[in-house]
Amino acid sequence: xxxxxxxxxxxxxxxxxxxxxxxxxxxxxxxxxxxxxxxxxxxxxxxxxxxxxxxxxxxxxxxxxxxxxxxxxxxxxxxxxxxxxxxxxxxxxxxxxxxxxxxxxxxxxxxxxxxxxxxxxxxxxxxxxxxxxxxxxxxxxxxxxxxxxxxxxxxxxxxxxxxxxxxxxxxxxxxxxxxxxxxxxxxxxxxxxxxxxxxxxxxxxxxxxxxxxxxxxxxxxxxxxxxxxxxxxxxxxxxxxxxxxxxxxxxxxxxxxxxxxxxxxxxxxxxxxxxxxxxxxxxxxxxxxxxxxxxxxxxxxxxxxxxxxxxxxxxxxxxxxxxxxxxxxxxxxxxxxxxxxxxxxxxxxxxxxxxxxxxxxxxxxxxxxxxxxxxxxxxxxxxxxxxxxxxxxxxxxxxxxxxxxxxxxxxxxxxxxxxxxxxxxxxxxxxxxxxxxxxxxxxxxxxxxxxxxxxxxxxxxxxxxxxxxxxxxxxxxxxxxxxxxxxxxxxxxxxxxxxxxxxxxxxxxxxxxxxxxxxxxxxxxxxxxxxxxxxxxxxxxxxxxxxxxxxxxxxxxxxxxxxxxxxxxxxxxxxxxxxxxxxxxxxxxxxxxxxxxxxxxxxxxxxxx
Amino acid sequence: xxxxxxxxxxxxxxxxxxxxxxxxxxxxxxxxxxxxxxxxxxxxxxxxxxxxxxxxxxxxxxxxxxxxxxxxxxxxxxxxxxxxxxxxxxxxxxxxxxxxxxxxxxxxxxxxxxxxxxxxxxxxxxxxxxxxxxxxxxxxxxxxxxxxxxxxxxxxxxxxxxxxxxxxxxxxxxxxxxxxxxxxxxxxxxxxxxxxxxxxxxxxxxxxxxxxxxxxxxxxxxxxxxxxxxxxxxxxxxxxxxxxxx
Numbered sequence: 001x002x003x004x005x006x007x008x009x010x011x012x013x014x015x016x017x018x019x020x021x022x023x024x025x026x027x028x029x030x031x032x033x034x035x036x037x038x039x040x041x042x043x044x045x046x047x048x049x050x051x052x053x054x055x056x057x058x059x060x061x062x063x064x065x066x067x068x069x070x071x072x073x074x075x076x077x078x079x080x081x082x083x084x085x086x087x088x089x090x091x092x093x094x095x096x097x098x099x100x101x102x103x104x105x106x107x108x109x110x111x112x113x114x115x116x117x118x119x120x121x122x123x124x125x126x127x128x129x130x131x132x133x134x135x136x137x138x139x140x141x142x143x144x145x146x147x148x149x150x151x152x153x154x155x156x157x158x159x160x161x162x163x164x165x166x167x168x169x170x171x172x173x174x175x176x177x178x179x180x181x182x183x184x185x186x187x188x189x190x191x192x193x194x195x196x197x198x199x200x201x202x203x204x205x206x207x208x209x210x211x212x213x214x215x216x217x218x219x220x221x222x223x224x225x226x227x228x229x230x231x232x233x234x235x236x237x238x239x240x241x242x243x244x245x246x247x248x249x250x251x252x253x254x255x256x257x258x259x260x261x262x263x264x265x266x267x268x269x270x271x272x273x274x275x276x277x278x279x280x281x282x283x284x285x286x287x288x289x290x291x292x293x294x295x296x297x298x299x300x301x302x303x304x305x306x307x308x309x310x311x312x313x314x315x316x317x318x319x320x321x322x323x324x325x326x327x328x329x330x331x332x333x334x335x336x337x338x339x340x341x342x343x344x345x346x347x348x349x350x351x352x353x354x355x356x357x358x359x360x361x362x363x364x365x366x367x368x369x370x371x372x373x374x375x376x377x378x379x380x381x382x383x384x385x386x387x388x389x390x391x392x393x394x395x396x397x398x399x400x401x402x403x404x405x406x407x408x409x410x411x412x413x414x415x416x417x418x419x420x421x422x423x424x425x426x427x428x429x430x431x432x433x434x435x436x437x438x439x440x441x442x443x444x445x446x447x448x449x450x451x452x453x454x455x456x457x458x459x460x461x462x463x464x465x466x467x468x469x470x471x472x473x474x475x476x477x478x479x480x481x482x483x484x485x486x487x488x489x490x491x492x493x494x495x496x497x498x499x500x501x502x503x504x505x506x507x508x509x510x511x512x513x514x515x516x517x518x519x520x521x522x523x524x525x526x527x528x529x530x531x532x533x534x535x536x537x538x539x540x541x542x543x544x545x546x547x548x549x550x551x552x553x554x555x556x557x558x559x560x561x562x563x564x565x566x567x568x569x570x571x572x573x574x575x576x577x578x579x580x581x582x583x584x585x586x587x588x589x590x591x592x593x594x595x596x597x598x599x600x601x602x603x604x605x606x607x608x609x
Numbered sequence: 610x611x612x613x614x615x616x617x618x619x620x621x622x623x624x625x626x627x628x629x630x631x632x633x634x635x636x637x638x639x640x641x642x643x644x645x646x647x648x649x650x651x652x653x654x655x656x657x658x659x660x661x662x663x664x665x666x667x668x669x670x671x672x673x674x675x676x677x678x679x680x681x682x683x684x685x686x687x688x689x690x691x692x693x694x695x696x697x698x699x700x701x702x703x704x705x706x707x708x709x710x711x712x713x714x715x716x717x718x719x720x721x722x723x724x725x726x727x728x729x730x731x732x733x734x735x736x737x738x739x740x741x742x743x744x745x746x747x748x749x750x751x752x753x754x755x756x757x758x759x760x761x762x763x764x765x766x767x768x769x770x771x772x773x774x775x776x777x778x779x780x781x782x783x784x785x786x787x788x789x790x791x792x793x794x795x796x797x798x799x800x801x802x803x804x805x806x807x808x809x810x811x812x813x814x815x816x817x818x819x820x821x822x823x824x825x826x827x828x829x830x831x832x833x834x835x836x837x838x839x840x841x842x843x844x845x846x847x848x849x850x851x852x853x854x855x
Contacts, residue, residue, distance in 0.1 A: 131826050138822075140662040146655045147728075179653065180727040242830035245822030250834040261834075266820050267646035284653065284732060287646035515835040 051359035054349060055325045056369050057236065057256030057400055058299055058318065058509065060308070061381045061388045062229055063498060064406040065460070066315035069195065069227035071095050073307035073316075077231075080306045081293070086285025088153035088178045091190060092292035093307045095229045099440065100193050101205045104149040107278040108392070109207040114143045115276030116239050116395030117332065124333045124396065126243050126274060134243055134270055143273035147284075151188040153178040179284070196225050208443045212436070224409030224437060228444075229315075231307060232279040232292035233391065233399030234258050236323065236347065237332045240291070243274030248289070253515045255320075256400065257294045265289050276395040300512030308507060317497075318507045319376030320369055321400070322349040322360055332396045337447040340393035347398070348383055351376075364515055372510040377497055378402070385486070385494045387456045389445035404498070405441045405453055407460040410434055424465035424480060431457045459484045463498070466491050615790040618801070623779050626804045633811030634819060639845055647817040653728035657718055665715025671708035672751070675701065680776045684769040694767065702755065709752040716745060736813035743806045750799035757795055772796050 077093035096102045110116060114128040128134065128143055147153075156173035164171035177184040193202045203209060234251075238258050241249040248264035249271055251257070260271075260280070267287040271280040280291040295305035299318075303309070308316040324347055331343035349356045351373035360370050373379060381388040381404060388402040410430050411421035419426045431438065431454060438457075442450040462484040469476050470492075481491045497505065582596040637644065651658050679701065687697055720741060723729050758765040775789035789797065810816065 126830075135822070135825060137663075139666040140655070140659040141651060142659060144651050144655060147652050177728075180731040182727055238831070241832050244832075245825040246820065247822075247824065247828060247832050250832040253833050253835045263642040263645075265646065266817055266822065267649050268822065269649055269651065282649070282652050284650070286643075287648035288643075512836065514837045 051355070051362055052324045052349070053326055054322050054356065054360040054363040054365060055256065056254065056360070056365050056373065057234070057321045057323060058294060059234070059256075059321045059378045059382075059400040059402070060231070060294075060305075061317040061319075061378045061402045061404065063315040063317075063404040064226055064228065065404065065408050066313040067095070067227040067229060067406075068313055069095055069097065070312050071191065072310050072312050073229055074190075076306050076310040077292075080295070082281075082290070084283075084285075085178075086283040087281060087290060089147060089150045090281035090283075090290065092279070092281075093229065093231045094190070095227050096191070097194050097196060097225055098228050098444070099203050099206045099209045099225065100196065101202060101207075103190070104145050104278050105188075106149075106205055106207055107145075108276075110276055110395070112143070113145065113273055113276070113278070115274055115278070116397055117237070117242075118396070119333055119335065122333070122335075124237075124329065126239050127276075128243060128270070128273055134245060138245065138268055141269050141273055144269055144282075145272070145278065147179065148188075151190065151192065152184060152186075154184050154186055154189075208440060211443055211448075212439050224412060226406045226409055228391075228403070229307070230277065230279070230391070231305075231401060232258060232275075232294070233277055233397065233401045234292075234294055235400060236325075236328045236344075236398035237396065238275075239395070239397050240271040240275040240280050243270040244268070245270060249280075252296075254513060255294075255296075255299060257296050257299070258291070259293060259296070260289050260291055262286075262288055262290075276392065276397065277399075299509055302509050302511040304507035304509060314501075314506065316506070317377040317381060317501075318509055319378035320373040320508070320510065321376060321379050321382070322351050322356060322365070322370070322373045323347045324349055328398060332398055337394040338449040340396065341390060341446050341449070341452055344390060344393060344398050345383065348379070350383070351379070366510075366513050368510045369513070372508050375508045377501065377506055377508060380494075380497060385459060385490070385497075386452070387459050387494070387498075389452060389456060391444060392447075393445075394447035403445060404460070405445060405456055407457050407464070409437055410457065410461075411464075413437075422464050422468050424461065424477075427461040427465065428458060431461060455484070459486065459494070462486070463491050463495050467495050615786045618797075619775060619786040619789040620784040622804060623784070626808045629808045630810055633808075634816065637811050637816060645816050645820055646814070648732070648734070648814045650723075650726075650729045650732050653732070654722055654726045657722040657726075661715045661718030661722060663715075664711055665719055668708045668712035668715055671704065672712055675705045675708065679705075679769060680773045683773070683777070684767075697769075698758070698765070698767075702758075706752070706755050709748065709755055713745075713748050713752055716748060720745065734814070736809070740806070740809055740813045740815060743802050743809065746802045747799060747806055750795055750802065754793070754795045754799050757793070766793050766796075768792070768796065772800070 073093045074091055074095055078091060081092050082088075082090045091103065094103045102108060107113065107115075110127060116127050117124050118127040126134070129137075154175045155178050157176050158173045161171050161173055175184050175186050176182065192198065196203065234257055236256070238249070238251060241251060241258060244265075245268050246264055246266045248261045248266070250259060250261065252259060265288040267282070267289070269282050269289065271289050271291075272278070272282050274280075275291075280289050282288075283290050295303075295307075298305060298309075304316075304318050308318055327347045331340070331347050334340060334343045349360075351357060351360070351370050357370050360373075361367060378388075382402055387404050389405060390399045390402050392399070411427070413434060414426060414430045415421040419430075421427065435450075438450050438453055439448075441453045441457075442448050446452045462480050466476065466480050466488065468474075476488065478488060481488050486494070582599065583594055588594070588597070651662075684694070688694075723733060723737075723741070754768075758768070771788050771792045775785050775792075778785040778788070789800070806815075
């Protein structure tokens with residue numbers, strides 16, 4: 001009985017929390033209305049029952065068929081964000097080989113790390129425990145991975161190559177730990193088990209594989225592998241945010257990007273264990289959490305993330321999804337894990353629906369975002385073609401980076417057996433009979449339910465078969481498309497998006513807006529990663545947005561502590577002296593004679609010259 | 610001469626320390642909010658920390674509670690509640706002594722770890738080098754004071770009639786320096802480094818104690834923030850931004 005009363009009290013508190021949160025969001029929206037605040041409030045009150053609340057999310061889809069595991073995304077991301085002391089081991093973007101242990105090793109084993117959410121008596125609580133348990137473990141987080149679970153970062157003592165005394169042997173560059181500077185033995189590193197490296201012993205540690213069963217395992221290892229690029233999922237129901245005691249992690253109202261406020265982070269490191277994808281990292285120099293930012297300065301400027309921009313296989317898609325935030329909590333707490341995929345799909349709203357578009361604009365989403373949501377390649381792959389699936393929905397965080405499961409392993413297996421990999425009958429049969437890859441993919445993307453994976457693969461197979469007929473000028477077979485619940489136009493549009501889509505079709509990113517206050521307020525808000533030792537750190541304070549996006553290659557200023565983004569044309573020259581109205585010659589394009597090219601004459605300039 | 614020294618140590622210094630503590634914290638919060646962190650080293654070493662960390666911190670909570678009891682609650686009040694000195698003393702000795710031993714043991718584990726694990730040692734800052742010895746000194750002196758009063762059996766020093774009186778008199782702005790000056794040496798050796806610790810507080814990693822995340826208990830799980838409200842904090846030295854022309 002006391003248990004029950006406590007439960008109801010908790011339920012009430014949760015209910016209240018949710019209402020407070022909604023109220024706060026509503027407040028934000030009202031602020032956004034500015035001068036028409038009172039009007040807006042009145043109209044909303046009268047209309048509220050009909051219109052759902054709408055929020056926008058910038059989401060990503062990756063087409064795994066196209067990933068060749070080149071790690072270009074990882075490297076460019078690292079060069080942009082984590083090439084600093086303290087984050088040597090951190091990869092906001094990493095590409096892991098599946099099957100494999102992943103990075104950090106065995107991160108998917110939530111019995112150990114206790115990330116994500118779980119249902120407890122029908123209520124959604126962080127798997128690592130509720131508020132009281134979190135606070136009680138403030139002084140030592142029992143579920144925190146240590147550096148050994150990622151890898152011990154190292155460098156080489158290159159100086160020895162030059163400074164070694166003359167001798168018989170060729171000098172070497174011995175490895176040195178990047179953490180304590182001492183000689184070290186390299187026993188692990190980024191992508192240590194790349195391309196199934198490490199063999200069956202390393203593979204045995206794959207938590208997904210161990211869920212499928214042993215007899216499957218052996219035959220599976222002989223069949224195929226694929227690459228899985230991972231960034232932060234920017235979840236709709238982020239558990240890292242939920243477990244942060246200081247409230248430093250937050251989800252942005254405008255675009256759904258999950259960020260760490262570096263000035264509020266106190267280094268309690270609950271987020272590191274709270275994130276089931278292990279995509280929050282602890283900077284051991286600054287003592288703060290850092291994570292993938294979805295390259296928000298680029299997203300705000302309407303540009304794709306660095307990992308998308310530099311993807312060699314062009315397998316990433318970026319776009320806006322509209323969703324109903326009031327449905328998220330309910331969707332994340334459906335009892336059966338296998339219903340989570342469908343429940344999440346149910347949260348998304350159709351921007352073509354005039355009622356949704358109206359509700360979106362009432363919720364403060366600008367018109368160009370609604371337009372972008374209509375053109376969103378991500379929405380097409382997720383909602384229209386249903387070929388993209390979420391990664392590990394069973395963590396109940398409602399992840400927003402989705403994946404088109406790879407069909408090529410099935411095709412490869414088929415051709416290796418001497419069959420025609422694009423012949424529809426053989427292909428459909430293979431998808432049906434190659435249960436092992438199917439079950440593995442289902443463990444990754446649909447909590448073990450092979451249905452949606454099979455449907456997605458069949459759609460991809462039908463697309464292959466159909467397009468072959470088109471290319472070979474063979475008679476088309478409408479039954480092919482109908483068999484997978486599509487029509488020929490739809491299949492060809494999907495083919496275009498997956499195979500041919502150009503830059504602006506793959507990345508439909510509207511420029512940023514600010515949800516409350518007048519335009520320009522966001523520019524003053526600054527950057528949450530701007531701090532000593534943090535990325536996005538400017539020697540002379542943040543630049544203004546216009547100068548930042550100026551096409552001219554602006555000179556670098558100040559000392560280079562890792563990544564110093566390009567400096568805007570400042571009022572001072574790179575050494576910090578005032579230009580006093582004169583042109584910085586590094587910014588001069590060599591044409592014309594702008595004011596201030598030459599110093600003013602003493603007579604007219606007064607004491608300035 | 611000694612009289613002046615007593616006034617300086619027990620009449621002036623506490624106020625200076627308080628001023629440094631308050632002013633320093635305000636200064637750091639204003640100019641170095643980014644520096645407010647635990648600077649945890651658990652990433653490098655977890656096994657020892659999982660013993661030492663909770664042991665030290667939880668024991669410190671008990672110790673702090675004991676100080677509130679012993680320093681702020683006057684003896685006449687406990688007498689009135691029929692908790693007489695021998696009983697009070699026995700309870701203080703067992704609970705306080707246990708907590709003190711636990712805190713010292715926890716600190717010993719943490720110090721061992723800091724000195725012997727290379728990665729943790731490398732992450733030790735200059736302020737740590739000042740704060741850790743101070744902490745050890747304060748804890749050991751405090752523990753000695755707790756036990757010394759029980760060992761010298763016949764006339765145990767009743768700190769509630771000496772040190773506590775001085776401590777409370779600080780808040781009435783009429784410090785009773787004599788009460789402290791006549792306290793046994795070990796109490797004074799406990800109090801002086803403690804004041805140094807409080808003075809160093811704002812300038813070391815100890816500030817993390819001031820940001821204990823109690824708000825987490827009442828906060829909703831999910832935090833949404835608007836871009837416009839992203840960073841309520843702006844460094845005072847940062848240049849004021851011009852609004853981009855429209």
